[in-house]
């Protein structure tokens with residue numbers, strides 16, 4: 001199903017998409033998800049990838065969507081969950097664990113904030129047939145919260161705490177997300193950065209570099225922070 | 227005498243209002259940005275944000291699940307008295323922070339820097355921060371809650387008089403360009419600049435300029451006000467919009483605060499108050515009344531006083547009715 005979101009192409013996707021469905025995604029498309037997604041970030045990666053702890057559930061059977069996020073949530077005394085808003089956390093910090101994580105989890109879609117480098121996409125995502133979706137804003141926590149219809153499970157809550165646990169979320173019309181990397185490993189952010197960098201010399205005209213040069217400061221404005 | 231249970235209840239309400247209700251001044255600033263934005267991707271992001279604020283209010287959900295770090299700004303009217311004194315006030319604010327974290331909920335973001343101990347309530351050593359200021363003649367207390375988000379978007383540089391305005395511009399652009407990429411600063415933002423003071427004060431002033439002044443507010447010094455406007459345009463001319471996509475909405479407003487500094491130096495800090503520019507203020511009167519608003523009215527003429535003695539002239543108190 002394809003629609004327009006402003007001037008952008010918009011589509012809905014299940015959370016165990018086929019290879020063809022993923023291959024049809026182009027960078028800059030808007031995506032909404034229906035199905036099940038699970039959260040997982042450094043705590044989970046450390047435990048599963050580095051410490052070799054077996055996964056607490058068959059994630060592969062559950063969903064192919066790994067969300068880099070911790071929800072604004074609390075656990076009530078009766079064990080039920082109180083979940084209000086959902087926002088991604090910056091993904092570039094997790095790049096070293098992704099190769100092994102793809103093998104363990106079978107994830108095909110990574111959702112997060114800010115993306116990873118095109119190098120990561122080419123060397124790790126492409127061989128695993130995976131794409132990267134970025135959240136929008138990034139502060140659209142309430143919109144995403146509304147897309148969560150039910151918290152199905154929380155794994156490793158005692159071991160990792162609320163923020164780092166694996167939250168299994170049933171979702172409906174969950175989004176919006178923007179395709180940051182496609183099956184070819186192209187990066188939307190890097191494309192945009194390159195366009196903006198072309199204009200920077202003009203913007204900087206007339207400014208002056210700091211008198212005190214400090215070790216570690218870069219003068220290359222096309223350098224990426226991440 | 228102001229009772230502490232009134233303070234605690236008001237503080238709890240402030241935590242909720244700040245987390246859920248985007249202040250009107252920032253909202254109209256963002257709508258203005260959306261109306262001139264012509265980058266396809268940036269426009270889409272801004273529309274999604276505007277929709278997000280509506281959903282947050284309608285559902286009473288936090289606008290962003292990263293509820294940042296809760297912090298407090300307290301302004302005492304000189305005649306205000308609290309039952310139990312300032313220590314009771316601090317206890318009330320810590321209790322309200324912990325309660326809000328569980329009840330709203332807020333994300334328990336606060337941890338020990340080394341041991342990563344998390345009390346799951348956003349309270350710990352030196353947390354939440356409570357900053358104070360004072361005001362002549364009032365018998366009220368103003369409490370402002372800010373949920374400050376963003377690991378990115380703030381930086382400090384030691385400049386010198388010889389760096390001049392052009393050096394300030396360079397640092398300003400460096401910060402915006404670096405943290406604007408991939409939208410790490412969650413722009414469009416309210417940019418606060420702290421200029422002068424001691425190094426720590428330069429950081430504090432910049433943070434307060436970003437978080438505690440409303441969109442459209444100008445510094446009373448005309449030349450600084452002109453600089454603020456120039457910096458808005460400069461930031462929006464980078465060519466970068468929301469999420470670091472091509473566009474022209476980077477800066478919703480720019481606020482500069484100054485402090486007298488060492489004659490040899492010109493320390494500067496730049497801070498970004500992100501798409502979740504979350505603040506809410508309450509005035510608690512001596513009679514126990516509570517009034518809510520979104521303008522903290524933090525930088526009063528008294529705060530910016532320049533001379534040894536404070537003379538409360540009519541034009542001084544006007545801005546602080």
Ligand code: SF4
Pocket residue numbers: 087137138139290291292293294374375376377410411412500501502
């Ligand atoms: S910087 Fe602001 S909008 Fe962005 S994730 Fe953090 S709190 Fe949310």
